[in-house]
Amino acid sequence: MLAAMPPSPSIRPLGSAPPLRDRGDACPGALRLHAAADGLLARVRVPAGDLTVRQALALADAAEQLGDGFLSLTSRGNVELRGLPDGCAGRLAGLLDDAGLLPSARHERIRNILASPLAGLDRHTPADVRWWARRLDALLCASESATALSGRFLFVLDDGRGDVAALGGDVSLVAERGGADDGTDGGGGTALLRVGDDPAALRIAAPDAPRAALAAAEAFLTAAEASGSGAWRVRELPEEHALTARDVAGALRATGIAATHVPDGPGAFTATAGPTTGPRGATARADSSAPGVVEGPDGRHALSVLAPLGRLSAAQWRLLTTTAARHGCGELRLTPWRGVVLPGLPAAEAAGRLAALSAAGLITDPSSPWHRLGACTGRPGCAKSRTDVRADLARAVAAGAPVPAGSTAAAPGAPVYWSGCERRCGHPHGTWVDVLATADGYQVSVVRPDASPATQETRPQ
Incomplete structure (x- = not known):
């Protein structure tokens, strides 16, 4: 049976009107806990995904002593703790603070910094953008104005291979020509800065990248206030208040940062399948997500x-x-x-x-049937879900059909994500196969960056 996939709030078709926000976002944090169906939930921001062993052990202690004994990893490289009891907030905050995971209580939800995980670790891209991440995090935590950012606002730092540049950043930086290769002061070379989906970019000196990212975020806050839209993210700004690279160039000049406008967006900002070539011209590892x-x-x-x-x-x-x-x-x-x-x-x-x-049960082989498979929490953890999505997916994997049988939605190499409702929490970016639970079973479609889900086949449960 064929069925049309309706647009949803979480997947907005290109060109449709952005939402009007009349309140702050409700994103959970380490101090602002969310009441889920399975208990309280804490989301601990881990800028660039970097953890020391001591910090990692503190998270394990929190999961075992306060939560359900598990840790969940998010699509932004953060950690969630679930099943937390009422009244645990103070003890949790103490555990995290002692481990250095809460450098600023007022800024903890806005420390959303995603960086290339393999930066400096393989033979393809010597640049290490970890210095950018550490410096940007320090600048955010010291900024009074940054506290107005939404918990959903995202900084993306790409080492030049293009593996994270297309993951939906509000402010994205891509290293080029050496980038941040010495790990101390940002190194030499240049970087490309982009805001939202503007195809243009700004070329800046690599050591200026962290300050430029903060200035771009502050320019967004100015545009959001002027628009009266309450926008949480760059893409939500009304068209007449859209933030562009040229707008940000003015903000950079005001802070003493020189920038050159690059009208044609670099290829690193476009999601690709297979090997990619970053601005340096070095061919990246075919799939940075592969174990x-x-x-x-x-x-x-x-x-x-x-x-x-x-x-x-x-x-x-x-x-x-x-x-x-x-x-x-x-x-x-x-x-x-x-x-x-x-x-x-x-x-x-x-x-x-x-x-x-x-x-120990971890995925270490790219040929694993679990590679490129994801799912939202589903029941019983989420009351909004129509079904126990993870159990349904486990049965589908055991049957050799992680994409429902008879579907025409298969997109070679694309991740497959199962969702219990139209919010599609935690769904991938770029092109992905959407398996959505409906009242009549699972509906499958391909989601592409420039379109709403296509009409595809439906397979009842």
């Missing part, structure tokens, strides 16, 4: 693993932290593909450590 061993330029390797449906038990999480502490460099990097990267392992140990993580 496995990442060969580094210095004889050290990194391990990249994925969590099935983004969910990790505290035991799995502790195994990752132990591996990072004993065999790696003592760091973990969370990825927007709901995975974890462990840098700094000796080459001789990488394969054995990866096998141990696989035995």
Whole structure:
């Protein structure tokens, strides 16, 4: 049976009117907890996905002592704790603060900084944008005006390979010609800055990138106030108040940052399938989200693993932290593909450590049926969901059909995401296969960056 997929609030067709916001966003944080059907939920921002072993262990303690014993990874490289009891807020805040995960109570929800997880770890892109992330986070936490940003406003920092540049940033930076390669002061070279979906960009000096990102965010706040729309994100600004690269160039000049207008948007801001070529001209790894061993330029390797449906038990999480502490460099990097990267392992140990993580139930092989599969929380955790989406997906995987049988929606290489309602919480960016629970079963369509879901087949449950 064929059925039309109606546009939803979470997937707005190109050219439709942006929403009018008459209140602040309700995004949960580490201090603002959300009441879900399975208890309170906390979302801990982890800028650039960077965690020390000590911080990771604090999150495991919080999950075990206060939550349901699991940690959920988000599409922005953050961590969610679920099943928290009433009255736990003070104790949770203390655990996180002691680990250095709450540098500013007033800014904790706006520390949404996504960075290329493999920056500086493989042989393709030597630039390390982690310095940008650390500096930008410090600037955000020191900014009074930044407290007005929505918890949904997103900064994206790409090392030049184009793996995260197309993931829906409100302010996006792409390193070029060396970028931030020395990890201390932003390095040499230049960077490209983009706001929202404006196809144009601004070329700036790489050391200016963090300050430029903050200035662009402040320019958005000015435009949002002038519009009276209450916009939470750049894409929500009314057309007459749209923020463009030229507008941001003026804001940069006011702060002493030189910028050159680049009218034709760089390819790194466009989602691609397969190998990509960043502004430096270096061919990137074919799929930065793929799990496995990442060969580094210095004889050290990194391990990249994925969590099935983004969910990790505290035991799995502790195994990752132990591996990072004993065999790696003592760091973990969370990825927007709901995975974890462990840098700094000796080459001789990488394969054995990866096998141990696989035995613990983590996804370590790109051929796994769980690779590129995602789902919202569904029932019983979410009262708005029509069904237990994750259980339905598990049955579909066991049957060898993660995309419902008979569907014409398959898009080769695209992620598949199952949702329990039209909000589609946590859905991917770019092109993806949308499996939506309806009153009549699951409806399947392909979502593309420039269109609402297409008319596709429906398969009842």
